[in-house]
Amino acid sequence: MNQPLVSLIMPVYNTVQFVKAALDSVLRQTYTNWELIVVDDNSSDGSYELAAILAERDQRIRVYKNDTNLGIAKNRHKAVSLCSGELIGHIDSDDMLERWALEEMLQVFAAKPDVALVYSDFAQINAKGDIEHYSASLDFGTNPLHRHGWRHFGMYKKSAYDTTGGFNTKLLRGCEDGDLFMQIAERFLCYRLPKVLYFYRNHGANTTLTVKKCNECTQRADCNYMRVWAKSANYDPVTFKPITKEQS
Numbered sequence: 001m002n003q004p005l006v007s008l009i010m011p012v013y014n015t016v017q018f019v020k021a022a023l024d025s026v027l028r029q030t031y032t033n034w035e036l037i038v039v040d041d042n043s044s045d046g047s048y049e050l051a052a053i054l055a056e057r058d059q060r061i062r063v064y065k066n067d068t069n070l071g072i073a074k075n076r077h078k079a080v081s082l083c084s085g086e087l088i089g090h091i092d093s094d095d096m097l098e099r100w101a102l103e104e105m106l107q108v109f110a111a112k113p114d115v116a117l118v119y120s121d122f123a124q125i126n127a128k129g130d131i132e133h134y135s136a137s138l139d140f141g142t143n144p145l146h147r148h149g150w151r152h153f154g155m156y157k158k159s160a161y162d163t164t165g166g167f168n169t170k171l172l173r174g175c176e177d178g179d180l181f182m183q184i185a186e187r188f189l190c191y192r193l194p195k196v197l198y199f200y201r202n203h204g205a206n207t208t209l210t211v212k213k214c215n216e217c218t219q220r221a222d223c224n225y226m227r228v229w230a231k232s233a234n235y236d237p238v239t240f241k242p243i244t245k246e247q248s
Contacts, residue, residue, distance in 0.1 A: 004109075006034040006102055006155070007085030010093050011075045013041040016050055018094040018201060021129065023054050023061065025199075026091065031102035038093075039079045040065040041072070047093070073176035077167040089155035090177065094201045096125075097153060101197035105155045108193055116160035116188030117181070119151035120197035132202065140190040146232035148185060149225060150177035153198035160188050170222040182228035 008026060012019060026036050038061065040048035048065045055061035062082070070078065080088060087109065091097055098104075101120070108118045119140075124133040137151040154177070164183035167176045184190065217223070223237075230237035 003033050004087055004106070005085040006031070006087045006089060006106070007080075007083035007158075008034060008036045008089045008091055009076060009079035009083065010036060010038045010091050011041060011072060011079060012038055012043060012047050012051060012093040013069070013072075013075075014043045014045045014047055015093040016043070016045045016047040017127075019047055019051055020054060021096055022091060022093050023051065025096035025099075026061075027058060028099050029097065029102045030100045031106060034060060034102060035083070035085060036061045037079050037082045038063040039075055039082070041075045042066050042069040051093075071172065073167050073171045074169045076176055077169055080161065080166065083158065086158055087155055088158055088161060089153065091153075091198075095152070096129075096199040096201070098195075098197045098199070101153050104193060104195060104197055105153070108191060109155075109157075112189075112191060114189050115191045117154065117156035117184050117190040118193055119154045119190065120193045120195055122152040122198035122200050123196050125199045125201050127201065129199075129201075131199075134196065135200070136194070137192050139192045139194075140185070144232045145182065145185060146229045148181065148190075150181045151192070152200055154181070156184055160184050163187060165224070168222070168224055175217075175223065175225055179223055179225045182225045186228050 010022065038051050040051060042065065052063045055063045066075065105118050109115065119137055121136050123131050124135060125131050138147055164180065168179040171179060226237045234243050235241065236243055
């Protein structure tokens with residue numbers, strides 16, 4: 001890959017207080033051949049209006065607004081459909097990228113052509129942007145798949161995405177990124193870049209706080225994350241119980 005176009009998708013919903021910092025972190029990237037696809041999911045707090053104004057600074061930013069609220073899975077699915085890049089990366093509208101995040105990712109893809117998805121370590125920050133905690137990801141290949149899931153910062157080849165079912169629009173709340181990770185990881189090689197390239201903001205209203213644990217979720221039968229997890233862990237994905245020797 002020689003200077004490939006990177007498509008960054010940014011789903012937005014009522015994060016007006018953080019969206020400028022998120023967009024600014026993309027504008028500061030040392031790697032410049034990117035496009036940012038911002039899809040507002042019918043926000044009511046001015047997020048779309050602010051993003052649209054900020055996008056006037058750079059033609060690489062494209063901002064869309066849904067007529068109705070689609071939910072996070074369908075919104076990400078729509079965002080990918082608007083991408084033109086060979087590679088797709090995720091940045092949420094309340095988070096930020098390190099300045100050299102794209103450049104570091106591209107170096108891995110260039111050095112490891114068999115890798116389809118690269119993910120980094122990340123730091124957790126508070127609402128003010130102060131670093132609270134460092135989160136190291138697990139190395140891929142040295143841990144079974146049931147130890148994995150979506151990791152920030154994540155970037156994957158569009159060609160790998162196209163072999164999957166895409167974002168699982170059956171899922172009603174969260175988990176859609178982990179679901180996609182498992183679809184890619186069961187088919188392709190993934191790689192951990194052990195550097196902090198992403199700042200995940202804890203502000204008390206994060207979507208992940210509302211996501212049920214797998215053993216409590218009623219959508220296990222529709223979830224690719226659970227399907228791959230259960231196969232790796234030797235669990236029944238519906239009953240969430242270990243498969244015994246008698247059952248296997």
